[in-house]
Amino acid sequence: MLVDRFAGVWSVDRAILDARARLEGHLVGTAQFEPTDDGALAYVETGVLTFGGDVRPAGRRLLLRDAGGRAVDVLFADGRPFYRFDLVDDRWAGEHACGEDTYSVAGHFLGADRFEEVWHAVGPRKDYRLTTAYRRSAP
Structure with a gap:
């Protein structure tokens, strides 16, 4: 299955740049992609966020659920659609509209045990970038 590429435990290192608020932040933690009974992967991220003095x-x-071919559906934990991406040549991109704001993501694998995602949220209420490096943890 396509989503199996993500299975496992990963370290998470995320840089946050909020252009509107002129703040920078950082999140360090872990992400676990766990198989579910229905063939999806549950993504569970935990960490410590440092942002704006907090x-x-x-x-x-x-x-994450295989959607046929190279497509992957990403859903919120309650099952609502978030975005879809096609994994092509170890790269993917997607978009999510939230009111008047748009969230776009581009990701790519940097080998079997590393990948990176860059999110950019823009609109009347948002202007920030999240750059996340994932590294597979040793079994």
């Missing part, structure tokens, strides 16, 4: 725990949950 330091606090942070996390998120998503689901």
